[in-house]
Amino acid sequence: MYNSLKKFKKYLINxxxxxxxxxxxxxxxxxxxxxQRFNERQLExxxxxxxxxxxxxxxxxxxxxxxxxxxxxxxHQHDEDGLKHSICPPKNLNKKLKVIFVTGNEKEVINSLKxxxxxxxxxxxxxxxxxxxxxxxxxxxxFESEKRFIKLxxxxxxxxxxxxxxxxxxxxxxxxxxxxxERIINFLNLKKNIAKDFPKRSNRTTKxxxxxxx
Numbered sequence: 001m002y003n004s005l006k007k008f009k010k011y012l013i014n015x016x017x018x019x020x021x022x023x024x025x026x027x028x029x030x031x032x033x034x035x036q037r038f039n040e041r042q043l044e045x046x047x048x049x050x051x052x053x054x055x056x057x058x059x060x061x062x063x064x065x066x067x068x069x070x071x072x073x074x075x076h077q078h079d080e081d082g083l084k085h086s087i088c089p090p091k092n093l094n095k096k097l098k099v100i101f102v103t104g105n106e107k108e109v110i111n112s113l114k115x116x117x118x119x120x121x122x123x124x125x126x127x128x129x130x131x132x133x134x135x136x137x138x139x140x141x142x143f144e145s146e147k148r149f150i151k152l153x154x155x156x157x158x159x160x161x162x163x164x165x166x167x168x169x170x171x172x173x174x175x176x177x178x179x180x181x182e183r184i185i186n187f188l189n190l191k192k193n194i195a196k197d198f199p200k201r202s203n204r205t206t207k208x209x210x211x212x213x214x
Contacts, residue, residue: 038086038090042081042082042083043090045075045081045083046083046090046093046094046097047094048073049073049074049075049097050072050073050074050097050098050188051068051072051073051074051097051098051099051100051188052074052075052083052089052097052098052099052100053065053068053074053075053084053099053100053102054083054084054085054086054099054100054101054102054156054160055084055085055101055102055103055104056085056103056104056109056128056132056152056153056156057084057085057109057112057113057124057128058104058108058109058110058111058112058113058124058174059102059103059104059109059112059173059174059177060102060174060177060178060199061084061102062077062078063178063199064100064102064177064184064199065077065084066199067197067198067199068184068188071188071190071191071194072188072190085128085131085132086156087131087132087152087155087156087159088156088159088160088163089159089160089163089164093163093164095165095168096165096168097164097168098168098169098170098187098188099160099164099168099169099170100170100171100172100184100187101157101160101161101169101170101171101172102171102172102173102174102177103153103157103171103172103173103174104173104174104175105173105174105175106150106153108174109153109174110125110146110149110150112124113125113128125149128149129148129149129152132149132152132153132155132156133148133152157171170183170184170187172184178198178199178200178201179201181195181198182195184198185198
């Protein structure tokens with residue numbers, strides 16, 4: 001009896017019906033896992049923001065938010081609210097909310113994330129990959145691919161560009177960020193005299209990673 005059940009199970013697994021059913025269930029799970037997960041606390045915080053600074057990481061957003069937090073309400077400088085590297089905005093985002101998206105050379109972003117590590121020993125690259133990727137993909141792959149991460153970076157940029165009002169969306173990149181003080185200040189309608197305190201560019205070395213690259 002036991003052997004018969006084993007044979008039947010083996011037969012069932014190899015049938016087209018089983019494979020099709022498994023495929024359908026996987027696609028349902030994939031669609032569910034692709035949803036950006038914002039909890040109620042995050043959504044409440046976002047409602048009060050004057051601006052939201054977003055990036056894939058490794059492009060100077062920590063320094064930028066450190067400057068802006070003295071003048072406006074926005075997401076946390078060190079990502080304690082989990083919003084700095086969101087893959088996409090939440091549904092029904094306030095159309096008046098201003099968003100600054102900072103990008104950079106894809107390879108340089110990856111190198112920056114790979115040479116920094118969290119207390120648990122994992123690199124920022126691993127951490128950000130998991131933050132960007134769907135749960136379905138992570139369950140079916142045991143590696144973090146640079147090629148896949150680049151696609152996710154491109155998807156993140158597209159998600160934000162397509163879901164934020166054009167007049168409230170400012171995009172810049174790491175190469176020009178520290179020379180964009182006046183542009184950013186004007187975008188946020190801040191007092192022009194604060195431009196003198198805008199962060200200055202630092203060399204990308206181990207000592208300056210935390211300050212300028214996150």
